[in-house]
Every structure is written in C-alpha cells, then in structure tokens.
Amino acid sequence: MMLSVKNLKVCYGKIEAIKDVSFDVPDGKIVTLIGANGAGKTTTLRALSGLEKCASGTVTLDGRNITNMEAHMLVPLGIAHVPEGRKIFPTLTVKENLELAGWTVKNKKEVKRRMEEVFSIFPRIKERASQLGGTLSGGEQQMLAVGRALVTGGKLLLLDEPSMGLAPVLVDEIFEQIVSINKKGTTILLVEQNAAEALAIADFAYVLEVGYTTLNGTAKEIEANPRVREAYLGV
Amino acid sequence: MTRFKTPKLLITAAVVYGVIQALYSLGIINGYILHIINQSLIYVILAASLNLINGITGQFSLGHMGFAGIGAYVSGTLTTLIFKLNPSIPGSYLLFIVAILAGGLVAALVGFLIGFPSLRLKGDYLAIVTLGFGEIIRTVFNNIEYVGGPRGLLGIPKFSNFTVIFIVTFLSVAVIRNIIQSPHGRAMLSIRENELASELVGINTTRYKVLSFATGAFFAGIAGGLFAHLLQLAHPTQFGFSKSVEILIMIYAGGVGSLTGSIVAAFALTFLSEGLRLGIRALADATGLPIGGEWRMVIYALLLIFIMLFRNEGLMGTKESKVILIEEAD
Numbered sequence: 001m002m003l004s005v006k007n008l009k010v011c012y013g014k015i016e017a018i019k020d021v022s023f024d025v026p027d028g029k030i031v032t033l034i035g036a037n038g039a040g041k042t043t044t045l046r047a048l049s050g051l052e053k054c055a056s057g058t059v060t061l062d063g064r065n066i067t068n069m070e071a072h073m074l075v076p077l078g079i080a081h082v083p084e085g086r087k088i089f090p091t092l093t094v095k096e097n098l099e100l101a102g103w104t105v106k107n108k109k110e111v112k113r114r115m116e117e118v119f120s121i122f123p124r125i126k127e128r129a130s131q132l133g134g135t136l137s138g139g140e141q142q143m144l145a146v147g148r149a150l151v152t153g154g155k156l157l158l159l160d161e162p163s164m165g166l167a168p169v170l171v172d173e174i175f176e177q178i179v180s181i182n183k184k185g186t187t188i189l190l191v192e193q194n195a196a197e198a199l200a201i202a203d204f205a206y207v208l209e210v211g212y213t214t215l216n217g218t219a220k221e222i223e224a225n226p227r228v229r230e231a232y233l234g235v
Numbered sequence: 236m237t238r239f240k241t242p243k244l245l246i247t248a249a250v251v252y253g254v255i256q257a258l259y260s261l262g263i264i265n266g267y268i269l270h271i272i273n274q275s276l277i278y279v280i281l282a283a284s285l286n287l288i289n290g291i292t293g294q295f296s297l298g299h300m301g302f303a304g305i306g307a308y309v310s311g312t313l314t315t316l317i318f319k320l321n322p323s324i325p326g327s328y329l330l331f332i333v334a335i336l337a338g339g340l341v342a343a344l345v346g347f348l349i350g351f352p353s354l355r356l357k358g359d360y361l362a363i364v365t366l367g368f369g370e371i372i373r374t375v376f377n378n379i380e381y382v383g384g385p386r387g388l389l390g391i392p393k394f395s396n397f398t399v400i401f402i403v404t405f406l407s408v409a410v411i412r413n414i415i416q417s418p419h420g421r422a423m424l425s426i427r428e429n430e431l432a433s434e435l436v437g438i439n440t441t442r443y444k445v446l447s448f449a450t451g452a453f454f455a456g457i458a459g460g461l462f463a464h465l466l467q468l469a470h471p472t473q474f475g476f477s478k479s480v481e482i483l484i485m486i487y488a489g490g491v492g493s494l495t496g497s498i499v500a501a502f503a504l505t506f507l508s509e510g511l512r513l514g515i516r517a518l519a520d521a522t523g524l525p526i527g528g529e530w531r532m533v534i535y536a537l538l539l540i541f542i543m544l545f546r547n548e549g550l551m552g553t554k555e556s557k558v559i560l561i562e563e564a565d
Contacts, residue, residue, distance in 0.1 A: 049435065051431070051434070051435075070439075071434045071435060072434050072437045072438055072439045072440070075435070075436065075437030076437060080435075081435050083431060083432070083435060087429050087431050087432040087435075088429070088432065089425055089428035089429055089432060089433075090428060090429070091428060092424075092425075092428060100421065100425050100433070100436055100438075101436045103422070103436050103437045103438050104436075104437035148432075148436060149435075152436055152437060
C-alpha cells in the first residue's frame, strides 16, 4: 500500500475540519476523493503533505509513519503536492520553476532528465520554457504545477482540483495527461469537485462528507451508487 | 544590465575609490562632500542588507535600524569603554575590526532570536515584531547608564575613514550579491514568489527566512558600527522607527530585489536630502522668500511620490535579479 490514512482528524483552532477520515491508496493506482465544498478534501491533502497538523490519526507512506512530518521533509520521501490554485513562482521562468523543483535532488543530471520528461508530457510548456510563470494561461500554469511535482521525483502525486477554473477542453486534456502520468508508474490521489471526470479515470473512490469518509469502493461502484448519482453527478 | 563578475566588480570599485580619493586630495571634493559620501556608503550597506530581507526573501522588516543600533552600541562600547582604543596607534585597527564584527554578530544573534519565533508563522508577524523591536531597542539604549543613557555614547574614537568604509561596503555588497546568486539566494527568492510552493518543492522555508533575516541583521550591525565610529557618537534617536523607514524608502525607490537599485538610491537620497538643505537656503537667501529648511521634507516627499507614480517598480526595477537567474540557468 502506497499511502494509508487511519482515523485522521485535523482542527483549525477549535473547529474540526476533518473529523474521521480513513482511506488507502494502493501502488500505481488513481484514487479520488469526491465531495462538496467544505467537505474537507483540501484539508485532507494539506494534512497529508505536512501543511496542516493532524490532531489525531496516522498517515503511513510505504509502511513508514509520516504523521505530522514537516512539508519540506516529505518531499524527498516522495509526496508531491500540487496545491489548489496552482501556486507557481510567477516572476521566474517556466524553466526556473522546474529547476527549483529539483531542490532536494542531489543529482542535477537527474533533474535535467526529469525536466525533459515533463516537457515530453506537456509540449505546451516546453514552448513556453523561457516565459515567466505568471504570464502563462490557467491551463498552462496547471501543467507547470504538475510538472514541478514530477520534477521533485514524487511517487505519490496529490492533485487538488486540477480542473478548477479551466475551459472544458483543457479539463479533458489535463485529465488525459493525469492518466498518462499514472501509466508511467506514478500513484495519484485526486481531489475533485468535478466528480464525473474524476470517477471516469479513477480506480478507487471515496466520498467525503462534512469531515467523514462515508462511502468507498471502486470508481465503478461509486459511480453507480444512487446517492452519489443524485448528490454529485446530477443525474 | 550586464552581470558583473567579481574581478570586474573589484576593478570598478578600485577605480571609483581611486577617483574619489584623487578628487579629495586635489581639493575638488571637500571634507563635507566626503562626509556625505561616507554616509551614503554606509546607507548602501543598510539598504543592500534590508533588500536581502524585504526584496529577495519577501519578508517585511520595519526595524532594520534597530540592528544598526545594536552594532553601533556593541562596537562603540568595545572600542571606547573596554579596549579604550586610540586610532593613532596603528595596531588598534585590528581591535576595531574585531569590535565591528562583534557588533555585527550580536545584531545577527538578536535577529535570530526575534526572527525565529516570528518567521515560523506565515503572514505579517515579522512586520509587527520588528516594529516593536525597533522601539524596544531604542528605549533600552536610553536606559542603560553604562553607555550614556539618553545622552548617548560619547567620545567614540574616529576609526571610520573613507578607506575603511569603502572597503567594508564593497565587501558587504559583494557578499550579499554572492548570497543572492547562490542556490541559497534562489531558495530565498522562491519564498518571496510563493512560500507555500517553495515549501512543497522541499525548501525549508523557516530556515531560509531566518537565515536571510539574521544575515541582513548582521550587515546592519556592521553598518551601525561604522556609523558610530564615523560620527563618534551612538545616540538612541539615531536608530528609531523613522530611520528604519528611510532605509525602506531607499529600497523601494531603488527597486525591490535590485542591489544596483539599492546602491543608486542610497547615494541619490542621501545626497538629495543634504543637497535640498543647501539648495533651499541658497534660494531663500537669493530671493528673500520666507522658506526654511523644513521645506526640504516637502520636496523630498514629492519626489518619492513621483517615483512611485511614474516608476512604481523603483529606479532600477526588479530586472537585475531576473537577469542573473536566467544567465545562471544556462
């Protein structure tokens, strides 16, 4: 099991944003967490990558307990978080954005190799290599953010709303690229409001409701669940 | 803007030094102008070091002069009260250097102590803490009788001459420039760009924020030491909030993140502030208009407003840091 989360609880002050969340992400699979606004999807990802402190519960990565480790310490262990709203370095070029992502990698040749790989997955950002990050379109920034996560050498990609604010045609493109990244061996934990798209590419799915994981199963089962169909798929 | 390699920078500095020294010995520059040049050079250290904190790392410090105060008092106490140095004895310069470095190190230590708790948090906590720190340090100097209390520390030997100040300024700027261009500088820059993202690519942002802050405090302490040994005085009012704001103005007028901008602005604003004093007096004498020296601050403020209106990225802009990074990337 790549990642295993047991009874996770996260508090902002006295408010419990996540009350009891448990799920597993198997090696090489795509797992999605779906849920409404405020269900705790983003908080869950932030807790996994060390940006929030867990009040209780355990997180294990490849059998190693990583609960409450600091974010920058988790990067070399293989957690690559693509945050909500992309968060690229706006006045650095695309190339510099990717180079900085190789910060924890000692072997700079390996960084170059990974950058080439990113450019082959996202030819659009290769064309823009010397352009400033802030001048890219929303979709290109999203590709850059994913590219940066790949350069860190992450084996588990945490994707937070990759489709947010993108034109429908770009959403399809991003999802295709997520699948192709997964086929090359990277495990993916995907958080999405766009439940239909997420379920279409995922292997397993969990439904998050007001801080609890309430349903789980294969993506097919979740997609077929009448409650999910009504609440999240609008059918 | 071309990127200066260190030897080229050294030659440029040597030429500038030679020209000023020659003009002074020929009597073209008088002692007054040389004094303003000395002050400008010290302001260059202050502006460049604050630029490392505010411009490169993107942390907002409002108490930079407080660190200069620590440097001034620590080095002044050492040379005046403890070593009792006399500049006419040649070997005493060695102890002076020790005193200046001690001032810088104590400032850096204090910077670390107040930076560590406030920089672990994200947001504007540093601005609030440094604002308070600047006032606290002033009050502390005011109340220590050993260093003169409200009279200030008097009778500091005059060690800071043009040569000493020039060399120290050159070394400080060179070190700060090298930090900015190193991978460490890049990590600091990425924090300014987006702190969350730099944490997520594995950069220990707390460590680099504290490192940048303590380094900036170190050089401010050095500058304060030079100041004390130039004016032969360390006084609590020299290191208050309004003085810190002057340094802030320099880096914003010169361009956030641009070292060249800091150098240009430190010189321009120091000379401007002195020049306006003379200019206004001359104008009042010539025309008989009832204008006094206080109009200096009006004109000074207007000029700053114009800079912000028509060149809000500062005189030199932020270009420099980008150019350096692109060249490094190749």
